[in-house]
Amino acid sequence: xxxxxxxxxxxxxxxxxxxxxxxxxxxxxxxxxxxxxxxxxxxxxxxxxxxxxxxxxxxxxxxxxxxxxxxxxxxxxxxxxxxxxxxxxxxxxxxxxxxxxxxxxxxxxxxxxxxxxxxxxxxxxxxxxxxxxxxxxxxxxxxxxxxxxxxxxxxxxxxxxxxxxxxxxxxxxxxxxxxxxxxxxxxxxxxxxxxxxxxxxxxxxxxxxxxxxxxxxxxxxxxxxxxxxxxxxxxxxxxxxxxxxxxxxxxxxxxxxxxxxxxxxxxxxxxxxxxxxxxxxxxxxxxxxxxxxxxxxxxxxxxxxxxxxxxxxxxxxxxxxxxxxxxxxxxxxxxxxxxxxxxxxxxxxxxxxxxxxxxxxxxxxxxxxxxxxxxxxxxxxxxxxxxxxxxxxxxxxxxxxxxxxxxxxxxxxxxxxxxxxxxxxxxxxxxxx
Numbered sequence: 001x002x003x004x005x006x007x008x009x010x011x012x013x014x015x016x017x018x019x020x021x022x023x024x025x026x027x028x029x030x031x032x033x034x035x036x037x038x039x040x041x042x043x044x045x046x047x048x049x050x051x052x053x054x055x056x057x058x059x060x061x062x063x064x065x066x067x068x069x070x071x072x073x074x075x076x077x078x079x080x081x082x083x084x085x086x087x088x089x090x091x092x093x094x095x096x097x098x099x100x101x102x103x104x105x106x107x108x109x110x111x112x113x114x115x116x117x118x119x120x121x122x123x124x125x126x127x128x129x130x131x132x133x134x135x136x137x138x139x140x141x142x143x144x145x146x147x148x149x150x151x152x153x154x155x156x157x158x159x160x161x162x163x164x165x166x167x168x169x170x171x172x173x174x175x176x177x178x179x180x181x182x183x184x185x186x187x188x189x190x191x192x193x194x195x196x197x198x199x200x201x202x203x204x205x206x207x208x209x210x211x212x213x214x215x216x217x218x219x220x221x222x223x224x225x226x227x228x229x230x231x232x233x234x235x236x237x238x239x240x241x242x243x244x245x246x247x248x249x250x251x252x253x254x255x256x257x258x259x260x261x262x263x264x265x266x267x268x269x270x271x272x273x274x275x276x277x278x279x280x281x282x283x284x285x286x287x288x289x290x291x292x293x294x295x296x297x298x299x300x301x302x303x304x305x306x307x308x309x310x311x312x313x314x315x316x317x318x319x320x321x322x323x324x325x326x327x328x329x330x331x332x333x334x335x336x337x338x339x340x341x342x343x344x345x346x347x348x349x350x351x352x353x354x355x356x357x358x359x360x361x362x363x364x365x366x367x368x369x370x371x372x373x374x375x376x377x378x379x380x381x382x383x384x385x386x387x388x389x390x391x392x393x394x395x396x397x398x399x400x401x402x403x404x405x406x407x408x409x410x411x412x413x414x415x416x417x418x419x420x421x422x423x424x425x426x427x428x429x430x431x432x433x
Contacts, residue, residue, distance in 0.1 A: 005426045006052050007031040010387065011043045013056035017063065018360035019376035028061050030383040033426035038377045054421070056387055062359050063375050064096025064384035064422065065341060066366035068264055069240060070315035071161075071333070072098065072129075073404075074120055075113070076105025080317045081404050087125035089337040089402035091430035094419035095313075096384035097128040097374055098337075099366070102139065103161035109134035109145045111153040118154050126429045127422075128384070130156045130372060132186060135174055141165045144174045148181050156370045159186035159240060162287050162332075164222055166192065168229065175235030184369060186238045187226060189247070190288055194218035199328045201274045201289045209280065211328060214289050220246040227254045230261055238369060239263035241314060243288045244295045248302050255307070262369055263307075265299050266314035267340045270347065272296070272409060282323050282330035283409045286314065300347060304357045309369060311361040313340040317405035335403045339396060339410045341388070345417035348390075387421040389432075394418055 008030040015026035015038060027042035028035060031051075043053065067090065073080040090098050100117065102108035108117060108131055121129030133155035137143045147158060158178065165171045165187065178185050195218050200206050202213025223239060227250060230237045242248065242263050254261045268286050273293045277284045284290060302308040316333030323330050336343075341362065347353035367375030374384050396413045398406035422430040 005033055006050055007048045008423065008426070009043055009047050009051050009053045010056050010061050010385070011053055012058065013061040013387070014058055015061050015377065016355060016359055017377040018356055018364040019063070019378065021356065023356060028377060028385060030385065030423065030426050033383055035377055035379055035381055035383050035385070037379060059420065060388040060390060062386055062388060063363040063377055064386050064424065065094050065362045066097040066099065066374055067095045067313045067315065067337065067340065068099045068310050068366045068370070069266070069312040070098050070100055070337060071103065071317065072100040073317070074104065075116065079404070080319060083121045083125040083129060085402060085404045086315070086337060087127040087129070090127045091422045091424070092402055092419070093338040094341045094386040094388065094422055095127060095337055096386070096422060096424045097130065097372065099156060099370065100129060100131050101161045102132055102134040102159065107134050107139050108132070109137050109139070111149050114150060114153040114155050127424050130154070130370070132157045132159045134158070135160045135185065135187070136165060136170065139163055141167055141170060144170065144177060147178050147183050151181055151183050156372060157184040157186050157238070160188065162188050164188050164190050164192060168225060171226065172229050172233060175229055175233040175237065179233060179235040182236065184236045184238055186240050188240045189219050189222040189226065189242070191218045191222045194221060199285065199289070200277060201291050203274070203292065205274050209277070216244040216246050216291070219244055219288060220250060223247050223250050227259065227261065230254065230259050231257065234260070236260045241266050241269070241288055242308065243269050243291045243299070245298045248298055248307060252307060262309040264310040264312050265303065265308050266312055267336055267343050268314060268334060268409060269296065270299055270303065270311060271343045276409070280327040282325065282327055283334060283407050283411065285327060285330050285332050286334055287332035300352050303361050304353055309361065309365040311344060311358065313337050317403055318407045319405050323407050333407065334409045335401070335405055335407055337403060338401050339408060342415040342418050343410060345390065346415070349416055383423055383426040385423040386419050388417065389420045390417045392416070392418045392420065
């Protein structure tokens with residue numbers, strides 16, 4: 001639970017603030033729920049009486065993470081996850097803000113449901129919760145939602161979750177309408193007709209397992225169409241989860257043409273590939289599917305270069321009944337709130353990705369794209385701050401994870417680096433014992 005809001009001094013830290021490209025020694029003073037100062041030598045200059053002084057001993061102090069794509073089961077699927085359980089898991093993983101998806105029951109496609117989510121989260125969650133609202137009514141892809149009203153109610157972006165809007169005219173109208181409200185459209189780029197009965201990446205490995213494959217073209221075709229529509233409308237567009245080299249080439253061309261486009265990648269696609277499925281391991285069945293190693297490496301390089309803006313957990317809890325099935329029949333999805341950062345730190349330790357690029361993709365860029373507070377350590381901003389021990393070894397034990405469901409692809413994985421303190425709004429929400 002959140003502790004009292006006494007002033008906190010995080011002293012003797014390595015401060016990493018991607019919003020300023022700053023990485024160096026310093027202290028961070030937190031009081032009244034906001035960051036009061038962030039520089040070297042604050043402790044020596046004196047701090048308010050009663051301040052809780054924490055010697056970080058060189059550990060990293062960074063902005064709290066913002067997870068741009070996570071499924072929370074309220075309303076309608078609280079057996080999979082609740083705001084309470086999701087926020088506990090998030091705090092353990094250094095996530096101070098969850099962006100929840102609209103594919104609930106009922107769908108988040110009206111102002112009343114947005115209001116319910118915000119109220120419910122305020123009452124039960126220990127981290128910040130912002131909802132995305134549905135792009136189309138009932139997420140059926142036929143008629144756009146009231147984007148202006150939903151944004152006024154508190155929706156930070158608009159998406160149909162893991163469904164693609166196949167009707168190009170509906171997508172064009174939505175992008176045009178959203179442009180007038182400066183609303184961000186977040187789209188899952190998979191042509192369902194090309195996906196067909198596919199359950200994993202199309203290729204030699206799928207053939208050997210006897211499973212129907214999903215071609216990279218299923219993603220690339222939909223993304224290419226969307227880029228044409230963005231050029232036509234001038235709307236703000238975000239690809240929800242890119243997975244392959246072909247998509248990166250399309251995204252690069254759109255950026256070069258000056259279009260207002262951005263993209264996310266899931267931590268699963270950054271750190272795992274199709275070979276991890278091994279002998280039909282259903283915890284590695286995700287949507288879009290894990291791709292080839294060349295695709296994974298290209299995605300990591302795209303995060304490093306800034307071509308891909310955001311790395312997210314794609315947290316999707318599934319219970320035993322939907323996962324302990326033959327691979328083709330099992331539900332897609334993996335939990336990721338608690339393991340997102342540690343899995344990303346694997347890439348940093350392997351020198352595939354810089355720490356600055358990782359933290360920028362997990363904190364600063366999501367805040368900028370969504371227009372929400374967070375993602376920086378500037379004076380006067382809400383104190384959503386994490387402390388990271390880069391060298392702490394730990395083994396992922398599903399039974400110790402806070403999520404209601406335990407479908408993690410990192411079961412028994414050895415990690416190096418974890419969050420040891422999460423501060424939300426100036427209060428400690430999590431502290432590693």
